[in-house]
Amino acid sequence: MSATPVLIDCDPGHDDAIALVMAHRSPDIDLLGVTTVCGNATLDRTTTNARRIMEFIGATDTPIAEGCREPLARPLVLGTADGPSGLDGTPDLPEASMALDERHAVDFIADTLASASEPITLVPTGPLTNIALFLLKYPHLKDRIGRIVLMGGAFYRRSEYITPTEFNIFCDPEAANIVVNSGVDVTMVGLDVTMHVLVEEPQFAELGKIDTPLGKVVLDWLAFYEKLHRGIMGVGGALHDPLALAVVIDPSLIETRPAHIAIDLTGSHMFGATVADFWNERGEGTNVTIATSVDSDRFFDLLYGLLRDERGV
Ligand code: RIB
Ligand code: CA
Secondary structure, three states: OOOEEEEEEEOOOHHHHHHHHHHHHOOOEEEEEEEEOOOOOOHHHHHHHHHHHHHHOOOOOOOEEEOOOOOOOOOOOOOOOOOOOOOOOOOOOOOOOOOOOOOOHHHHHHHHHHHOOOOEEEEEOOOOHHHHHHHHHOHHHHHHEEEEEEEOOOOOOOOOOOOOOOHHHHHOHHHHHHHHOOOOOEEEEOHHHHOOOEEOHHHHHHHOOOOOHHHHHHHHHHHHHHHHHHHHHOOOEEOHHHHHHHHHHOHHHEEEEEEEEEEOOOOOOOOOOEEEEOOOOOOOOOOEEEEEEEOHHHHHHHHHHHHHOOOOO
C-alpha cells in the first residue's frame, strides 16, 4: 500500500514531538510538511521546538511553516503539561538551525493541497486555529482534504481523567466549531482513548531497551512528561498526539462511531466542552467520527517498532 500523504499541524509539546518522530519514520506516512500553532507554549516556542525535533531526527527536507500566535477569538491560555519551553527536560536536543518556510502555515497548507496529486490527510495535534483559518480563507480547497484525524475532545465515560474539556478544543473552541462543522471527514481521537495509552513502568522498560540517540531523547521527553502528568493526575504520561498519528498508520487500532458534536462556546462551567449526541436527539444528524476504544498493546508495539527502525537517528 502506498504511503499516506500527511500534513501535521502541531504545538510541540512532548507528545507532539513523538508524533512527529513516528510520522517521519513510518513507511506508511509521506510527511509533506509540518505547521505550528500556539497551545502547549507560545508560537515562538512551539515553532522552535518543531525545528529542533525535525532537525534532530534528520527531517530537514520536510518544510515547517509557522502559524497562528493566538486563538481566533479569545486570549491564549497556555497548556501546562510541557513546561515553559514546551519541551522541558531535553538537555540532549540540539538548538534549532533549520530554516522555516517563509509562508504562513495557512498559506502553506493551501499551496500543499492545491499542488497535491491526491487528497491529503491533515493531522492536527494542537488547537485548531490554523485549520479553521485555512477553511475560512480557502473554502475552494476544502475538497482537497482527504480527511482530518485530530487529537481533541472528550465525549463520554466521564472520570477524573476524562474531563468535560480537552485542551486542544478548550484553547480555541471557535476554531474547533468551524472544523467539526466543515463537512470534511473528521475523526476525533479524544481523551476517551488517549487516556488509555499511558507511559508507565512497563513502557519505560521497553523504551529503555532502545539504545540509540533517538531512544535516549525520547526517554528524556517521557521522563519529564510522565513526572509532570503524575504530579497533576496521578497517572502516567498519556500519548495523546502519537495515538492520533498512529490511527492514520493503522486505523484498526481504534473503534469508532459517528456522532454529532456541539461545542460549548458560552458555558460558565462547560466552556469548550465537546458535547456528543449519539442518538440524533438534536435532529442534526452526525458531523464527526469519534474514537471509542483503543488497542493499547498494539499501539505501543507500533511505537516501539518505529523507534527501533534503523532508518532514522
Ligand atoms: O489534551 C491533550 C492535547 O493538549 C495534546 O495535543 C497535548 O499536546 C496538548 O496540546
Ligand atoms: Ca499537542
